């Protein structure tokens with residue numbers, strides 16, 4: 001275990017890690033167009049190797065290198081093969097089986113259709129496809145986003161990927177919305193891969209643009225839509241300045257909650273489509289949603305410069321429901337690896353810093369549950385006009401112990417809208433609060449002084465007790 005520079009602290013191991021387990025190695029022969037589906041607990045490790053010369057295999061679109069061992073913890077996923085292959089598997093899975101009916105053919109066709117649009121954009125100097133993926137929870141939206149991204153990268157493109165689902169982070173902490181251009185392969189073991197501050201990685205790092213949302217549900221509070229607008233501006237201007245990205249277009253992953261709708265009206269989906277000028281809408285796993293959205297965006301009803309193509313895709317039979325307990329463990333693992341590196345190997349040594357209460361400018365997101373929010377789904381953006389109260393300034397106290405603070409690029413004196421619209425430089429973790437001495441102990445991925453910038457404290461992600469032992 002590695003000590004943390006500064007205060008001789010060590011990272012607390014995840015409670016469940018390193019438990020003894022039966023190590024059983026077996027080989028699994030997969031026929032063409034099938035996949036090995038597995039679930040592995042956070043307390044276990046499953047190692048998978050594609051045996052050399054037996055064929056090719058991929059994990060959500062990213063090819064496995066032959067004879068390399070990939071290890072998974074707390075993962076639910078599938079290794080798919082187009083032509084058949086043999087895997088060597090070591091460790092204990094909670095569940096495992098071979099899926100013979102997969103959606104990979106239709107997902108690959110979706111990729112080919114996007115490639116055609118990318119080729120067309122090359123000749124016309126238009127934008128490439130601007131894709132939004134919607135559907136209820138756990139229908140494989142994120143998996144499809146990864147597959148489309150991997151295939152695009154493999155085709156030599158550099159797509160932007162935008163994560164608008166705060167329940168899980170992409171190259172960032174949970175609770176955030178982020179965007180990044182992908183020009184290299186995704187990290188098989190670590191989901192989307194590593195960002196510069198989350199540990200060394202064999203896969204080149206990606207520099208994400210991050211905004212902090214701080215709530216779990218996009219239908220709650222009054223931040224989601226303004227942040228979508230903000231993100232759309234940032235992404236669009238990046239595309240304007242970069243021919244390769246413009247041609248590749250972007251892929252937006254969305255939270256399941258926005259696909260519930262209210263009486264056939266989907267305000268958050270419509271907002272995302274109009275702000276990002278989405279022209280391809282993939283609807284997974286809900287016929288009703290598909291039918292409602294087709295009605296809304298059928299050419300005769302929808303009045304915009306460019307029509308929105310609504311495309312229905314089936315949910316893969318491999319998709320697994322993830323309960324709150326799993327999601328919480330998943331987020332905690334994401335946060336742990338943000339500070340300590342992937343897989344608890346403590347490859348990163350985050351810094352421990354002491355700060356006075358007065359050094360911290362903390363703004364707490366006002367959500368729907370504490371009586372201040374006046375958000376109604378029907379409100380439009382002008383209610384967020386000049387001088388809106390979005391946050392409340394909080395004095396540090398033991399209340400903030402174990403929480404995550406998003407350090408923005410805004411100053412503490414800025415208007416709330418400015419703080420909201422500022423990107424996040426990074427996150428710090430409040431390890432300890434001394435109410436008497438009025439001091440806090442912070443964990444930061446980077447050395448140096450605690451910045452005076454405005455910091456956002458959300459009610460989401462939940463506290464991570466015992467990140468530091």
Ligand SMILES: Nc1ncnc2c1ncn2[C@@H]1O[C@H](COP(=O)(O)OP(=O)(O)OP(=O)(O)O)[C@@H](O)[C@H]1O
Nearest residue numbers: 076077078137138139140141142143256318319320
């Ligand atoms: N073909 C498959 N085989 C095995 N597991 C799969 C398969 N496809 C998806 N999964 C797993 O099922 C779970 C749900 O999939 P995914 O995260 O892609 O859904 P989602 O629609 O993005 O969910 P949410 O809206 O809750 O974020 C994930 O753990 C994912 O890894």
